[in-house]
Amino acid sequence: MTDFKLIESKWQEYWGEHPEIYNSNGPITNNQDTNNKQLPITNNQTKKKIYVLNEFPYPSGSGLHVGHAFSFVGGDVYARFKRMQGYNVLFPMGWDAFGLPTENYAIKMKRKPQEITRENTDMFRKQMKRLALSYDWDREINTTDPAYYKWTQWIFIQLFKKGLVYKKEMPINWCPSCKIGLANEEVVDGKCERCGSEVSRRNISQWVVKITNYADKLIEGLKETNFIDKVKQSQINWIGKSEGAHIKFSIFNFQFLKDKKNYLEVFTTRPDTLFGVTFMVVAPEHDLVNQIMNNQETNSNNQIEEIKNYVKKARSKSDMERTELNKDKTGVFSGLYAINPVNNKQIPIWISDFVLSSYGTGAIMSVPAHDDRDKDFAKKFGLEIIDVYNEEEKKVINSEFLNGLTKEEAGQKIIKWLEEKYIGERTASYHLRDWIFSRQHYWGEPIPMIHCSKCSMNHNFQFSIFNFQSNSNDKDFNEIQDKLKNYVKKTGIDIRVLENNPGWYPVEEKQLPIVLPEVEAYEPTDDGKSPLSKIEGFIKCKCPVCDKEAIRETDTMPNWAGSDWYYLAYCMATKVNNQLPITKKQTITNNQDTNNIENKLNDVFVDIFSDSKKELEYWGPVDVYIGGDEHNVLHLLYSRFIYQFLWDLGVLPKKNKEPYYKRISHGVILGPDGQRMSKSKGNVIVPEVVADKYGVDVVRMYLMFMGPFDSTMAWNENTLMGVKRFLDKFIKFINNQETNFNKQSKINIASNKEVKLIINKLIKSVSEDLENFKYNTAIAKLMEAINSLSAIQSVGLSEEDIKTLVKLIAPMAPYTAEEMWSQVNEKNGPVSVHLSDWPEVDKKYLVEETVVIAVAVDGKVRGQLIINNVELIISNKDTVINKAKDLEQIKKWIGEGKIVKEIYVPGKMVNIVLR
RNA sequence: GCCGAAGUGGCGGAACUGGCAGACGCGCACGACUCAAAAUCGUGUGGUAGCAAUAUCAUGGGGGUUCGAUUCCCUCCUUCGGCACCA
Numbered sequence A: 001m002t003d004f005k006l007i008e009s010k011w012q013e014y015w016g017e018h019p020e021i022y023n024s025n026g027p028i029t030n031n032q033d034t035n036n037k038q039l040p041i042t043n044n045q046t047k048k049k050i051y052v053l054n055e056f057p058y059p060s061g062s063g064l065h066v067g068h069a070f071s072f073v074g075g076d077v078y079a080r081f082k083r084m085q086g087y088n089v090l091f092p093m094g095w096d097a098f099g100l101p102t103e104n105y106a107i108k109m110k111r112k113p114q115e116i117t118r119e120n121t122d123m124f125r126k127q128m129k130r131l132a133l134s135y136d137w138d139r140e141i142n143t144t145d146p147a148y149y150k151w152t153q154w155i156f157i158q159l160f161k162k163g164l165v166y167k168k169e170m171p172i173n174w175c176p177s178c179k180i181g182l183a184n185e186e187v188v189d190g191k192c193e194r195c196g197s198e199v200s201r202r203n204i205s206q207w208v209v210k211i212t213n214y215a216d217k218l219i220e221g222l223k224e225t226n227f228i229d230k231v232k233q234s235q236i237n238w239i240g241k242s243e244g245a246h247i248k249f250s251i252f253n254f255q256f257l258k259d260k261k262n263y264l265e266v267f268t269t270r271p272d273t274l275f276g277v278t279f280m281v282v283a284p285e286h287d288l289v290n291q292i293m294n295n296q297e298t299n300s301n302n303q304i305e306e307i308k309n310y311v312k313k314a315r316s317k318s319d320m321e322r323t324e325l326n327k328d329k330t331g332v333f334s335g336l337y338a339i340n341p342v343n344n345k346q347i348p349i350w351i352s353d354f355v356l357s358s359y360g361t362g363a364i365m366s367v368p369a370h371d372d373r374d375k376d377f378a379k380k381f382g383l384e385i386i387d388v389y390n391e392e393e394k395k396v397i398n399s400e401f402l403n404g405l406t407k408e409e410a411g412q413k414i415i416k417w418l419e420e421k422y423i424g425e426r427t428a429s430y431h432l433r434d435w436i437f438s439r440q441h442y443w444g445e446p447i448p449m450i451h452c453s454k455c456s457m458n459h460n461f462q463f464s465i466f467n468f469q470s471n472s473n474d475k476d477f478n479e480i481q482d483k484l485k486n487y488v489k490k491t492g493i494d495i496r497v498l499e500n501n502p503g504w505y506p507v508e509e510k511q512l513p514i515v516l517p518e519v520e521a522y523e524p525t526d527d528g529k530s531p532l533s534k535i536e537g538f539i540k541c542k543c544p545v546c547d548k549e550a551i552r553e554t555d556t557m558p559n560w561a562g563s564d565w566y567y568l569a570y571c572m573a574t575k576v577n578n579q580l581p582i583t584k585k586q587t588i589t590n591n592q593d594t595n596n597i598e599n600k601l602n603d604v605f606v607d608i609f610s611d612s613k614k615e616l617e618y619w620g621p622v623d624v625y626i627g628g629d630e631h632n633v634l635h636l637l638y639s640r641f642i643y644q645f646l647w648d649l650g651v652l653p654k655k656n657k658e659p660y661y662k663r664i665s666h667g668v669i670l671g672p673d674g675q676r677m678s679k680s681k682g683n684v685i686v687p688e689v690v691a692d693k694y695g696v697d698v699v700r701m702y703l704m705f706m707g708p709f710d711s712t713m714a715w716n717e718n719t720l721m722g723v724k725r726f727l728d729k730f731i732k733f734i735n736n737q738e739t740n741f742n743k744q745s746k747i748n749i750a751s752n753k754e755v756k757l758i759i760n761k762l763i764k765s766v767s768e769d770l771e772n773f774k775y776n777t778a779i780a781k782l783m784e785a786i787n788s789l790s791a792i793q794s795v796g797l798s799e800e801d802i803k804t805l806v807k808l809i810a811p812m813a814p815y816t817a818e819e820m821w822s823q824v825n826e827k828n829g830p831v832s833v834h835l836s837d838w839p840e841v842d843k844k845y846l847v848e849e850t851v852v853i854a855v856a857v858d859g860k861v862r863g864q865l866i867i868n869n870v871e872l873i874i875s876n877k878d879t880v881i882n883k884a885k886d887l888e889q890i891k892k893w894i895g896e897g898k899i900v901k902e903i904y905v906p907g908k909m910v911n912i913v914l915r
Numbered sequence B: 001g002c003c004g005a006a007g008u009g010g011c012g013g014a015a016c017u018g019g020c021a022g023a024c025g026c027g028c029a030c031g032a033c034u035c036a037a038a039a040u041c042g043u044g045u046g047g048u049a050g051c052a053a054u055a056u057c058a059u060g061g062g063g064g065u066u067c068g069a070u071u072c073c074c075u076c077c078u079u080c081g082g083c084a085c086c087a
Helices: A004-017 A066-084 A100-109 A113-130 A146-161 A211-224 A229-239 A271-276 A287-293 A301-316 A319-324 A372-381 A407-420 A453-457 A459-466 A475-491 A495-500 A566-571 A573-578 A582-590 A594-604 A613-619 A634-649 A687-694 A696-705 A717-743 A753-771 A775-791 A799-809 A814-824 A870-875 A877-886 A888-894
Strands: A049-054 A088-090 A165-175 A180-182 A200-209 A241-251 A263-268 A279-282 A332-339 A346-351 A363-366 A424-430 A449-451 A504-506 A540-542 A549-552 A622-628 A660-666 A851-857 A860-867 A899-905 A909-914
Touching: A004 A113, A004 A696, A004 A814, A049 A066, A049 A566, A049 A613, A066 A088, A066 A622, A066 A660, A066 A687, A066 A696, A066 A753, A100 A113, A113 A687, A146 A165, A146 A504, A146 A573, A146 A634, A200 A301, A211 A229, A211 A241, A211 A424, A211 A634, A229 A634, A229 A660, A241 A271, A241 A407, A263 A279, A263 A363, A271 A407, A279 A372, A287 A301, A287 A332, A301 A332, A301 A346, A363 A372, A407 A424, A453 A475, A453 A549, A475 A495, A566 A573, A566 A613, A566 A634, A634 A660, A687 A696, A687 A717, A696 A717, A696 A775, A696 A814, A717 A775, A717 A799, A717 A814, A753 A775, A753 A799, A775 A799, A799 A814, A851 A877, A851 A888, A860 A877, A860 A888, A877 A888, A877 A899, A877 A909, A888 A909
Parallel strands: A049 A088, A049 A622, A279 A346, A622 A660, A851 A909
Antiparallel strands: A165 A180, A165 A200, A241 A263, A241 A332, A241 A424, A279 A363, A332 A346, A449 A504, A449 A549, A540 A549, A851 A860, A899 A909
């Protein structure tokens, strides 16, 4: 048997020396980058581009797993196929390297995350090269590289400047044992993912991104894409747009309120049921509740106490607790009454935690007759229920001027009525929440913000600037006012953005990146702050406005941040990576002497977005984006949002409004036991180990043969052996052909018609299958073809046909194909099979000489008609049918029956209908 | 509860816009090679009846459209994935 290890190392070395095999050149051809002169450099400007993207991995310490291998090989096969078809293919790879596992490992081993990341990425890269993944390594990027996250930070600043980021005190999931705030995805069943302790709630000041501003655009933009319905639908569901109305209800006894706000606004999707409102409910977090609790006059002391107790209890409940007990409604009467604008009825306002503060206005109008939750609540507390809709007749009832209308008509009419009176308006509400962007961890991009307590204290001064009042004699005030005015003028930041975040200013863009400093320990602090808060050298800085001492934000960004724009970074990778020479990158973390770094950075500072428009325009959008189902909602939505934002900012080419055109989700590979692979179950398959045993090509082909690319499949070594047998058979078959061909003094044999038919059918079907990511059937057809060709005891195959077979298998089995190519291709053609042209179908050989037509009587196949005259098949319906009727078997079935109908599907079948 | 995907031999799975269901692979059985085993090669392989030709039943259940349905429509069941007190 052939020694696959020898072959693999031989070609790995060769490919390493010939990056032109997989390099993708942008609109500007980089001839000087190519050190090999034998090979022709194609003119990429005339080539059509295609951008194939695999989600970049998190380089964990355990290396490349089968899931990675599966999805990456899937992308690689497509990229190789497209390259051979003559496309200029961009197929890049990089590292989404910020994240908790590395941080935890660093804590445990007392090592630097930077170092661990370098080791892990080196390991991943090596494993990927072995798997023959044809990435353009010149474009490799790493989200933890300061040169990279400089731009992640830059994007954050742009969001801030546009008012799309704000600082907000909000409850987060808190693990009392790890003493750390957890992201939602780190909470599993209400427990901390790491230590398993019960998660509680804690208020922490967080940066929040207003993704909700883009809710409509994110729905709208899907039209520009070719995602499968499943993905589009889950994005739409996640955004969760509901159309309805805001309605203001006057508060009857509002004079008891401290702030004397005299109305309560609700959101409803059923304004048509307004006459059925019998009570209102506000969330415990609603502003109105605070006002009631601060006011002794509203109720008796007992009532106030009751309200306070209820609210306190509700606010301390975690989300889990609140939703888990959803059957049993709780609540307390607020002491206030509202007035229904349609009939001036006085209705009680209740407080209950079944109303969410984060949705709509945090308050609802309750129509117990037509909403299950309202009904539960009304029954429990003995509240009135008024029917306003007749289900059978589908008509509105008991609603004065709406009576007799349908839901929809009534909705239209009442909204118009409300709008005319300025007490309501048509609006929409979304399930999508603003995006909490702060993490109290070390291993993430530092958020490039500065807080000045001096300016913060002078918040009111800022406010007076907005009002253009300057009536103070305070020296400090006047000074800061002038500085702020200058600052606003210089940066173009809207004063209102600064007002919403008192004392917070973005780092000057020139000073980016804010590099993660090295710390002694990576454990979070007792108060839940990032370990960065302990580094004095990092925190201390100057206020960009008043120049006094200020402090840096010590929170870092979430994992999503780096992956929001990486598909853009690949297009301009050389520019991104070149900003910091590698040597500087390595030393940069050793101290926080930012001035020094700044100077170096300024030398290489280029505005990459504007400087790279050509590249972005040439490569964008991603034509095929391959990733896991688990990212079909969040990652896809977040990165689409950032793309749309950058597009609105004008830094992206106008032509593409969406980052990704097509989304393919890859399947999941289960262990041999049909269970999800996990160390604890001991069912983990390591691709490298399997490759050591059978060779990389066997692993690649097996992975592609297991089943449809997007389905869940269990690992099965027996099936893998089948693939191995096929590959051996394939090699043997080609080698035999070659020997024939050599024996006959290299005379080019012509393949016979039968062979030509098989080969050309194969080209057609393999091309179609690869195009549609139907790798399992593509391989099946190769198997079938080799089986049929082996069965033909003919003279042999022509050189061209042998080459065709090798080319067809090349995307899937690159080593084997390259080895065979080197043997077959002694005389002419490209040095590498991967630089050869994908074979074309020769239609003249596709015509079958004999055609078998099924003959059915009454829809049941009773016989077969073999036709040799091809002309006959297409042109002559009657002749074919008559021949069919002449068949002995068919005559038998027709018998005395009367023929009612005769159907002929050209080349396929005849159906004779009796009765 | 809502949204989505999927149900085909012993198993993984094929079947283009409705046109011979089960391609390809695994497994199994028998045979060849072998002292023997493994590996390899060959033949067969949906169920039932039959020595056989052949017949008949079969794509989760039921119904419908059609000359003809794995494919289209309705309905029910099951499994998996996501969301979930969203007004």
